[in-house]
Amino acid sequence: MIRAVTRRVVTGVAVLWAAATAAYLALLAAPGDIVDSIIGDGADTPQIRAEIISEWNLDRPAVVQYLDYLWRAAQGDLGRSYLLHRPVHDVIGGQILPTLKLAAAAAVFGVLLALILAVTTRHRWVRRASSTAELFLVSTPPFLIGIVLLSVFSFRFGIFPVSGDRGGAALVLPAITLGLPIAGVLAQVLRDGLDRALDEPFAVTARARGLRERAVLIRHALRHALMPAVTMLGWLSGVLLGGVVIIEQVFGRPGLGQVTLQAVGNGDMPVVLAVVVLAAVVFVVISTLADLAYLLIDPRLRRS
Amino acid sequence: MIEVDNLRVTFALGKKRVEAVRGVSFEIREGECVALVGESGSGKSVTARSLVGLAGPGAGVETDTFTVAGRDVRGFAARDWRRLRGRFAGLILQDALVSLDPLRTVGAEIGEVLRVHDIGDRRDRPHRVQRLLTDVHVPEPERRARQYPHQLSGGLRQRALIASAIAGGPRLLIADEPTTALDATVQAQILRLLAERHEAGETLLLISHDLAVVSRLADRVLVMKDGRIAEAGSTRTILTGAGHPYTRELVAAASGRRRATTVEPGDVVAEATALRKVYGDRTVVKDFGLTIRRGEIVGLVGESGSGKTTVAQLLFGLAEATSGHVRFEGRDFSGVPERARRPIRRRLQLIAQDPLSAFDPRWTVRRILGEALGAGESPEPILERVGLGADVLDRYPRQLSGGQRQRVAVARAIAPRPSLIICDEPVSALDVSVQAQVLDLLAQIREDDGTALLFISHDLGVIRDIADRVLVMHDGRVVEQGPVQAVFDHAGHEYTRALLAAVPTLEVAP
Numbered sequence: 001m002i003r004a005v006t007r008r009v010v011t012g013v014a015v016l017w018a019a020a021t022a023a024y025l026a027l028l029a030a031p032g033d034i035v036d037s038i039i040g041d042g043a044d045t046p047q048i049r050a051e052i053i054s055e056w057n058l059d060r061p062a063v064v065q066y067l068d069y070l071w072r073a074a075q076g077d078l079g080r081s082y083l084l085h086r087p088v089h090d091v092i093g094g095q096i097l098p099t100l101k102l103a104a105a106a107a108v109f110g111v112l113l114a115l116i117l118a119v120t121t122r123h124r125w126v127r128r129a130s131s132t133a134e135l136f137l138v139s140t141p142p143f144l145i146g147i148v149l150l151s152v153f154s155f156r157f158g159i160f161p162v163s164g165d166r167g168g169a170a171l172v173l174p175a176i177t178l179g180l181p182i183a184g185v186l187a188q189v190l191r192d193g194l195d196r197a198l199d200e201p202f203a204v205t206a207r208a209r210g211l212r213e214r215a216v217l218i219r220h221a222l223r224h225a226l227m228p229a230v231t232m233l234g235w236l237s238g239v240l241l242g243g244v245v246i247i248e249q250v251f252g253r254p255g256l257g258q259v260t261l262q263a264v265g266n267g268d269m270p271v272v273l274a275v276v277v278l279a280a281v282v283f284v285v286i287s288t289l290a291d292l293a294y295l296l297i298d299p300r301l302r303r304s
Numbered sequence: 305m306i307e308v309d310n311l312r313v314t315f316a317l318g319k320k321r322v323e324a325v326r327g328v329s330f331e332i333r334e335g336e337c338v339a340l341v342g343e344s345g346s347g348k349s350v351t352a353r354s355l356v357g358l359a360g361p362g363a364g365v366e367t368d369t370f371t372v373a374g375r376d377v378r379g380f381a382a383r384d385w386r387r388l389r390g391r392f393a394g395l396i397l398q399d400a401l402v403s404l405d406p407l408r409t410v411g412a413e414i415g416e417v418l419r420v421h422d423i424g425d426r427r428d429r430p431h432r433v434q435r436l437l438t439d440v441h442v443p444e445p446e447r448r449a450r451q452y453p454h455q456l457s458g459g460l461r462q463r464a465l466i467a468s469a470i471a472g473g474p475r476l477l478i479a480d481e482p483t484t485a486l487d488a489t490v491q492a493q494i495l496r497l498l499a500e501r502h503e504a505g506e507t508l509l510l511i512s513h514d515l516a517v518v519s520r521l522a523d524r525v526l527v528m529k530d531g532r533i534a535e536a537g538s539t540r541t542i543l544t545g546a547g548h549p550y551t552r553e554l555v556a557a558a559s560g561r562r563r564a565t566t567v568e569p570g571d572v573v574a575e576a577t578a579l580r581k582v583y584g585d586r587t588v589v590k591d592f593g594l595t596i597r598r599g600e601i602v603g604l605v606g607e608s609g610s611g612k613t614t615v616a617q618l619l620f621g622l623a624e625a626t627s628g629h630v631r632f633e634g635r636d637f638s639g640v641p642e643r644a645r646r647p648i649r650r651r652l653q654l655i656a657q658d659p660l661s662a663f664d665p666r667w668t669v670r671r672i673l674g675e676a677l678g679a680g681e682s683p684e685p686i687l688e689r690v691g692l693g694a695d696v697l698d699r700y701p702r703q704l705s706g707g708q709r710q711r712v713a714v715a716r717a718i719a720p721r722p723s724l725i726i727c728d729e730p731v732s733a734l735d736v737s738v739q740a741q742v743l744d745l746l747a748q749i750r751e752d753d754g755t756a757l758l759f760i761s762h763d764l765g766v767i768r769d770i771a772d773r774v775l776v777m778h779d780g781r782v783v784e785q786g787p788v789q790a791v792f793d794h795a796g797h798e799y800t801r802a803l804l805a806a807v808p809t810l811e812v813a814p
Contacts, residue, residue, distance in 0.1 A: 201402045202405040
């Protein structure tokens with residue numbers, strides 16, 4: 001168990017290193033001078049150029065530049081945005097909370113809804129109706145869902161605020177918008193897993209003990225159905241990262257999505273690099289959690 | 305205790321309904337041991353499961369009379385059935401590795417029966433679970449209760465499954481192929497345990513495809529075929545004076561019969577010397593030596609974990625021995641790159657236990673055989689040799705019966721005219737009557753072509769029927785070898801004797 005965790009952490013660090021290196025190589029490969037890339041659309045003065053050269057060690061050998069960049073990144077020092085005149089750390093740190101709130105709320109909502117749908121809609125027309133609705137949600141672009149929800153609940157009935165990030169009410173519609181497609185996919189995976197588990201001999205044995213069908217479902221089959229769902233966690237992290245950028249635009253929310261969009265638009269390379277590394281961190285954390293979840297769910301995997 | 309008259313069970317298959325059970329009538333009296341015998345697909349499992357209302361999803365069950373424990377169960381609601389399950393009747397299925405929830409501890413599974421039926425004090429339940437495990441002779445019950453099914457050996461696992469079936473103190477135990485997945489010695493132990501439960505007063509319904517397994521225990525035997533009871537009677541009558549031709553076939557298959565005229569051994573085909581295989585810190589094969597000559601059938605016997613499958617892999621060149629050599633047709637076959645083996649690969653063939661997973665499910669029989677045959681050779685003659693018609697050519701493996709599939713596997717193996725075929729448990733997954741046919745076929749192939757066979761099996765009965773020589777493996781070592789008759793009549797090693805004693809034979813219960 002400890003060995004498995006250690007191995008997981010080591011590979012996680014390796015992935016982060018690879019992501020940071022890839023971002024660095026992208027900076028080197030960008031057309032023109034590195035200094036030009038870092039300045040982006042910001043003010044271009046000899047003084048700023050000098051600052052950049054000293055911060056990125058551009059007057060020293062390439063190896064030193066690279067190692068120093070890694071060393072700073074490992075300490076959480078992501079450099080400075082010469083466009084916004086602030087450390088990247090502050091730019092991202094100031095915007096990360098609303099995004100985290102949105103992503104967490106959407107993930108919780110999506111997972112819960114998927115569980116409820118998969119467990120309660122087992123038979124006949126309810127199952128077919130739910131399955132159709134899930135496929136519909138999965139194939140609808142999230143921004144469309146967002147616009148529909150906005151026009152109904154905000155513009156027409158005025159239940160939820162139209163934009164911003166004040167209070168819990170402002171979180172409801174964006175979280176639902178981002179969570180619905182997640183629920184759609186996960187519910188399908190869970191339902192399929194439940195079907196298969198309920199067909200296994202151990203389910204027959206459980207029924208032969210006198211268990212109710214609902215108890216067979218929840219006490220036995222559900223854990224088996226969670227395994228393929230956990231596999232989807234990696235995909236989930238991608239959906240959340242990509243989704244927030246769009247959802248934050250639709251609902252006019254502050255957050256990383258806005259920051260990223262602006263940074264890309266203005267060519268603010270230090271911020272873009274930081275976002276890339278941050279995305280890698282999120283991915284590593286989620287897939288590590290997924291691997292640990294496997295071990296937690298299935299004792300057969302705990303053997304070293 | 306149970307009375308069933310004209311039981312019919314149908315399943316929906318698309319728009320049609322197929323009949324799995326077509327009018328079965330029987331009764332089970334308190335304290336009896338009744339065996340339900342038949343091939344897979346005969347409807348025996350469905351019949352047994354109908355007794356606890358578990359015929360399966362979408363099953364339509366109809367009867368003229370259906371009483372369980374004196375109550376008419378026709379029109380039983382789900383909760384009426386639930387009260388019977390676990391409390392009146394316990395169900396034991398084939399393989400505890402999949403019949404116990406693999407994600408839960410053995411103790412949780414056994415305790416579940418107590419919880420569902422609210423038996424005993426809640427705080428006392430862990431103790432009850434341990435007592436149940438002790439009842440089925442599981443050593444260290446406290447530790448075992450905390451373990452998961454995969455952490456237990458096949459025998460202990462099956463005992464735990466039995467413990468969960470008897471936890472609710474049922475009067476009837478339904479055991480559906482309770483020993484089929486087990487090695488012979490473990491099978492004998494589990495049968496002894498079931499006999500013990502029977503003596504303690506529980507009524508037993510045993511379901512098996514193998515008459516030999518149930519003959520020692522059962523008072524009465526019901527033989528099922530195609531959803532009907534072909535013959536019913538006391539075990540003695542069935543074994544000695546069966547009237548129905550199908551029953552006679554089953555009896556003959558279970559009695560075993562020496563086939564194969566001995567062929568004079570020819571040149572050496574394959575030779576293994578001092579093979580040794582180490583995985584990590586475990587030595588799975590120790591000092592294995594074997595010479596197979598043309599026309600010989602050599603049996604390799606051992607229980608799971610004895611190293612016999614590893615030997616097959618080493619001989620086949622699928623794994624590289626830690627030390628030792630394999631020579632095939634006079635050439636080095638171990639310690640050489642695969643490129644050097646490839647020209648003679650076709651001379652060495654394999655027949656696996658489960659042909660369904662050994663075939664590409666998307667290939668038709670024509671394509672499967674086409675790959676094995678030379679260019680321009682037509683598949684019909686080879687099919688004829690294995691007793692199949694050209695009508696199977698355009699079918700997919702899953703559309704064939706188990707016996708047909710294994711015949712196709714034999715056809716594929718003999719198509720390149722090999723000098724040696726390694727058969728790894730080739731009949732273990734088949735019903736006994738089909739087993740007999742496949743063994744006949746393999747014996748015939750040897751006689752016609754002089755192909756040598758290495759026959760790997762955990763089933764001594766099968767080896768006795770077909771092999772000329774036998775090697776007994778235990779813990780990675782050959783503990784005994786010699787001509788099959790000599791080994792069977794005068795086993796020198798204590799392990800061989802234990803194996804022989806465990807072979808189920810047709811016996812009439814005293």
